[in-house]
Amino acid sequence: MLRGFPPVMSKDTHTLILGSFPGEASLAATQYYAHPRNQFWRLLGTVLDEPLVELAYEDRLLRLLxxxxxxxxxxAACEREGSLDAAIRHATPNDFAAFRQHAPDLSKVCFNGKTAGRFAPVIGExxxxxxxLPSSSPANAMLSFDQKLRLWRDILT
Structure with a gap:
């Protein structure tokens, strides 16, 4: 059984971006979105006008916060061979009920891809x-970076 990472958040977090589960490169590096071809840091850096890709991982997290x-x-945990969401088996969701206690200002939850987006109705309720959002994963090659970016800009609205 593979285990995910704790949340990156603070008391004043107002927007949360949820992925499905860390891929192999992320698990090996113990970092969110560590695969070099994953566009997460580039997309978010462009949206925030921050040089996230150029920063050390801990500095990226500080800029997000x-x-x-x-x-x-x-x-929170699952079984999976490889990094594809389609290979996820025996999944255990994270405890979102407790999140409101830790981030009382949270008002918006964004989902990085359709697999994570399956939780949108529950979170919305x-x-x-x-x-x-369209997945930042290198496996999602249907959209160009610019096409994804147009949709990712909605994080700030």
């Missing part, structure tokens, strides 16, 4: 604004 943005995954 400065913008009151958190990162986590919908799944809890009173959060939700946004399902």
């Amino acid at each position: 400065h913008h009151r943005i958190g990162v986590w995954d919908v799944l 809890a009173g959060y604004t939700t946004l399902v």
Whole structure:
């Protein structure tokens, strides 16, 4: 059974970006979105006008927190061979009910891809604004970077 990472958040986090579950490169590096071809840091850096790709991992996280943005995954644990979401088996979701206690200002939850986006209705029912974004994964090659970016800009609205 693979285990995910704790959330990156602070008391004043107002927007949370949820992925599905860390891929092999991320698990090996113990870092969110560590695969060099994953566009997460480039997309978010462009949206925030921050040089996230150029920063050390810990500095990236600090810049996100400065913008009151958190990162986590919908799944706490699962079985999976490889990094594809389609290979996820025996998944255990993270405890979102407790999140409101830790981030009382949270109002918007964005989902990085359709797999994570399956949780949007449940999160929306809890009173959060939700946004399902195109996946930043290198496996999602149907959209160009610019096409994804147009949709990712909605994080700030």
